[in-house]
Amino acid sequence: MNNPLSDKDCAELFKALADEIRLKILHSLYDSEKCVTDLMDELQLAQSHVSHHLKTLKVAGLIQSRRDGHKMCYSLSPDVKTNLSKTRKESLDLGCCEVKFK
Template sequence: MSNSKQLIRSCCEDISYICDIEKKLPNEGELAQLSNIFKALNDPIRVKILFALLEYEICVGEMVNLLQIPQSHVSHQLKILRKYGIVEFTKDKKMSFYYIKNEYIKTLLILAQKGIKE
């Protein structure tokens, strides 16, 4: 028997821990939400927008100036972030000010940046 087959056989003899792992796995709804978060974070411009929103509510015009990309592109990226429930906006007359909807997204961004700097 090859070494890999022996390893598989030995690790599968006592599977009592599998039940513990199964209990801790996210349910289907949670998995879908988690997957959506990572889909939303799968674009450098969206991540940059989120870092800009970590501490401030920012309108689209300010993001255009900050990111130096067309307004239509900023709006499209914000639409995706809204679709996945990551950002929301408040209206003040004709202006829309965007902010990160949940604190855990802020924490995720900060921890991810800290992790890559280590």
């Protein structure tokens, strides 16, 4: 996940981020691991609705899952939580976040 991506692949990642609900899920997982039921309660959404968004995030490589009994626990991918430790370059200031092109 650290090699430079094509514009096409990059666009795919932005698509995964381009949804209010998925951003809320990422914020929630930033705090701690959650199962589908936790997220249903927190976001007040139907089970299948949450599952679909989780799949989108997982396919994009943004989150990972592990089974715990009959619960599936979701958390941010390791790559997503790594610290920034490189020289500073030009960046896109998006208000809520900064996008820094390599």
